[in-house]
Amino acid sequence: MQNLNIPVILGTARQGRQSEPVADHVVDVLKARGVITDLIDVADYALTATGEPGAGTNLDHYRELIAAADGIVIVAPEYNHGYPGELKLLLDADYQGYVRKPVAFVSVSSGLIGGTRVTEQLRLVTTALRMVPVAPAVHVTGVADALDDRGRFVENSLSDVLTTMLDEIEWYARVLSPGRAASE
DSSP: OOOOBOOEEEOOOOTTOTHHHHHHHHHHHHHHTTOBOOEEEGGGOOBOTTSOBOTTOOHHHHHHHHHHOSOEEEEEEOBTTBOOHHHHHHHTTOSGGGTTOEEEEEEEOSSSSOSHHHHHHHHHHHHHTTOEEOSOOEEEOSGGGTBOTTSOBSSHHHHHHHHHHHHHHHHHHHHHHHHHHHHO
């Protein structure tokens, strides 16, 4: 069976973003599992509130990455009980590429809740985009201390949940892919 293609969307463009090392770790784990992956950084897509691309934005490239994907992992921080606006703008920049693809969530927070509200909200949005949210999600609390100096999770429990989540999205990707191909 061919390798799955599961890109990771880094859902914030904020300066000093602490979710970037977490997204890099997820990419590394996917690669170690033999999954084809790319880091899709919302900072690379300057969208306006109307969804129109800003100067230098290449939404065609984004749409190509999403169209080729078997599933998607979103790494997003929680900002004021929600997810970043630039992530919503990027998600709204496509529609057909998401249909019937599994999506998994890694939320990041400096606090104790670990971004669970982000995951709740993204489950609703991605369902509206006709994606298939999988469980469980990874909730990284106290993100400043969550990774070691090699960029890996300090707590084994986070690594265990990440493994379970990736097992789940890979299973869904393998099951849904033939169905999508048959309906084209």
